[in-house]
Amino acid sequence: MAKRLQRASETVFAPEDPEFQIAPMVDVLLVILLFFVSITSAETIKARPQSLRVLELPVAKDSKKKETSAGEVVINAGWEDGSGMLEVAEVSTSKFADPDRMRQFLRDAVKADPSLRALIRADRKVEYGFINQIMLVCTQEGISNITFAVVDKERQG
């Protein structure tokens, strides 16, 4: 009797062959894939310079992540042949060297939004004298909140 009971319990509780479940694995893989696709493509589309060469932004590891692009004017500043070049998409589609050319645009923009801020996307080679001129124009037109675009790490390749 005892032997028969033992055999029966072995039959009932015998460990089954663990089968490799492919369906949950595919589910998990799909979720991981979706995650990586979303974080890779969620990069904000910036106002890239049209006529300036690609800007090499300076690196700042302690910079803050940008919260919003609302209420800001983007000023691209490059350095070509020893002098500063500017481009503000709303002002002109071509580059220009004189920061005074964006004065009227900034004045109108500040009128429309008094809390406007300026985002200066300057190449790392631009001299401070030129940046200073840009900041001066911004301040004179009523923009006191100025931010500089930086990258969190050196671009590879």
Place this chain on the structure above:
Amino acid sequence: MAGGGGGGGEEGDYGFQIAPMVDIMFVLILFFMTAAMMKVSENELGIKAAGTPTASQEAQPAEIQLRIDADGTVSFNDRVIGSPIDDSLAALRSRLKEAIDLFGEKQPVVIIPQSTVKHERVIEVLNACAAANVKNLTFGGGS
């Protein structure tokens, strides 16, 4: 990677091939993981431009002047604190941190770069200020 299997049945009924799909998914995941790791994101460092009127008239601690020479040398109230090859500016960070711990966020810091200083160097100093949690930050006139 994933093993083969499947194939057509005896009546030519081809079933859904899960193994190649898993292979492709692995490759896609690898691709996007690598792309995510190499992604450089654009951040920002902010200042309040000089000349902005302040609301309070309370006495403020004496301002800290950070001068940047044309060669990249950084001075803290006229005492050299960072050589041109010092990218991390660790000494500057700790001095600023001490000042902020002592006087709080009211402590004014003025960056005074020479006009020929490269933007990259100015950003390194701004970054040191951000690391030390300097809030009352502005630029002085370039010389």
